[in-house]
Amino acid sequence: MITLLADGGETGIEGPVVPHGATILGWERKPHGWCRGEACVPSYRAAAAETAEGVDLAAFAELLGRQVVADPEEGVIAVGEPAGLTESGEAxxxxxxxxxxxxxxxxxxxxxxxxxxxxxxxxxxxxxxxxxxxxxxxxxxxxxxxxxxxxxxxxxxxxxxxxxxxxxxxxxxxxxxxxxxxxxxxxxxxxxxxxxxxxxxxxxxxxxxxxxxxxxxxxxxxxxxxxxxxxxxxAPTADERRARLHARVAAWLLRAxxxxxxxxxxxxxxxxxxxxxxxxxxxxxxxxxxxxxxxxxxxxxxxxxxxxxxxxxxxxxxxxxx
Missing domain, CATH: 3.40.30.10 (Glutaredoxin)
Known part of the structure; x- marks a missing residue:
């Protein structure tokens, strides 16, 4: 079992490859792609993260513009917020x-x-x-x-x-x-x-x-x-965003x-x-x-x-x- 740190919470998942049919980071598989509300990642793009065994969580997160820091030995994965999360000027x-x-x-x-x-x-x-x-x-x-x-x-x-x-x-x-x-x-x-x-x-x-x-x-x-x-x-740099994910994992490990x-x-x-x-x-x-x-x-x-x-x-x- 792996702990997923994302969207302000912790979730237990079976592994870094998520079974087909599961909801991933709030996104659901539809015939034409992965969708969350009106937003969709078309099937041809999602194919980069889909395997015969399931969906590679890290690859899928990257499709969404979200960075990932994983520590397989400690059983934890942190997924960051999307880059460009809001429209220009919006809080x-x-x-x-x-x-x-x-x-x-x-x-x-x-x-x-x-x-x-x-x-x-x-x-x-x-x-x-x-x-x-x-x-x-x-x-x-x-x-x-x-x-x-x-x-x-x-x-x-x-x-x-x-x-x-x-x-x-x-x-x-x-x-x-x-x-x-x-x-x-x-x-x-x-x-x-x-x-x-x-x-x-x-x-x-x-x-x-x-x-x-x-x-x-x-x-x-x-x-x-x-x-x-x-x-x-x-806006944060890519390195700043990744540093925050390392910090999130570190905090989780320290509490443990x-x-x-x-x-x-x-x-x-x-x-x-x-x-x-x-x-x-x-x-x-x-x-x-x-x-x-x-x-x-x-x-x-x-x-x-x-x-x-x-x-x-x-x-x-x-x-x-x-």
């Missing part, structure tokens, strides 16, 4: 965001392993202050252990979600926290993934002005002015106590996306490593020496050099 959909359609939303990505956890009360205040203008905060925790996030959500009234499998971070190409995305009433990107703070608690480290950022947010909510930022998310196997996948992820702190720092708690300790600061030094920015805000949110 990738997930359940909690869909409930807020018709409302302006600030998607606030945070984690208990980041100092940005101390910004949550300020985000809660903005949520309450601007609710009358048709606005909501939706905070997304990147904690791999949901319990780590829950203690920081006590008393919060805005919608929240814990992205323990990293799927939402994958959809929005989030490589560190705090990251914020603005989504308009029609479910389109008003401002892409930027480093944004709601307080100046760590301004000496990140050089960001929360006053500028929050003022810009208020202008967008009240006056509809989103500024000159791009209206599309920065298979530390050595998990470290192999963490090493692979770090080689593919050395800048992705959501992976490299985010998995430290599952490894029993202090995310505020020596290993984290060594990682910061490594990235700084390589000229890799830890915080990636647009210029209008950075500290005024004057």
């Amino acid at each position: 990738p959909r997930f359940e909690e965001l869909e409930r807020l359609r018709g409302t302006k939303v600030a998607l606030v990505f945070w984690a208990s392993w980041c100092g940005c956890r101390y910004d949550l009360p300020a985000w809660e205040e903005l949520h309450r202050e601007l609710a009358g203008y048709g606005f909501s905060v939706l905070s997304v925790s990147l904690d791999r252990d949901p319990q780590d996030a829950r203690e920081w959500l006590d008393g919060v009234t805005h919608p929240t979600v814990i992205d323990a499998d990293g799927r939402i971070a994958e959809l929005y190409n989030v490589i560190n926290v705090p990251t914020v995305v603005w989504v308009d009433e029609e479910g389109r990107i008003a401002r892409p993934q930027d480093t944004m703070t709601a307080t100046d608690t760590f301004r000496s480290m990140n050089g960001l002005s929360s006053e500028r950022a929050v003022a810009a947010l208020r202008r967008w909510v009240i006056d509809g002015e989103a500024g000159t930022a791009a209206r599309e998310l920065r 106590g298979r530390t050595d196997a998990a470290e192999r996948h963490l090493t692979a992820a770090a080689a593919l996306a050395p800048h992705d702190l959501a992976i490299r720092r985010g998995l430290m708690p599952l490894r029993g490593v202090d995310p505020f300790g020596e290993e984290y600061f060594a990682l910061r030094e490594e990235l700084e020496a390589a000229g890799i920015a830890i915080y990636r805000p647009l210029p209008d949110w950075q500290e005024d050099p004057s």
Whole structure:
């Protein structure tokens, strides 16, 4: 039996070749091809994944534009989200965001392993202050252990979600926290993934002005002015997408106590996306490593020496050099 990690869940399958007649990743075989709703992969293309024994899961996923990381020895396969999941400018959909359609939303990505956890009360205040203008905060925790996030959500009234499998971070190409995305009433990107703070608690480290950022947010909510930022998310590279799948497998293995196997996948992820702190720092708690300790600061030094920015805000949110 193999565990399939896909679409935000875990499924047991008999092997990497799926028997004929089975539904695969939500797709069903029809006479003219594989279909999911109105979308279909025609038979002549699907033939590349079909064998006499069944359908090769990895080959089928690749037909859908989805990357695969498999560890046959450990009995686990992870399938990523499709490349180009949405139309240009459309915010990738997930359940909690869909409930807020018709409302302006600030998607606030945070984690208990980041100092940005101390910004949550300020985000809660903005949520309450601007609710009358048709606005909501939706905070997304990147904690791999949901319990780590829950203690920081006590008393919060805005919608929240814990992205323990990293799927939402994958959809929005989030490589560190705090990251914020603005989504308009029609479910389109008003401002892409930027480093944004709601307080100046760590301004000496990140050089960001929360006053500028929050003022810009208020202008967008009240006056509809989103500024000159791009209206599309920065797309991940193929290596970044594959790194996230290695991280998903590593998290699954760590929860199962298979530390050595998990470290192999963490090493692979770090080689593919050395800048992705959501992976490299985010998995430290599952490894029993202090995310505020020596290993984290060594990682910061490594990235700084390589000229890799830890915080990636647009210029209008950075500290005024004057």
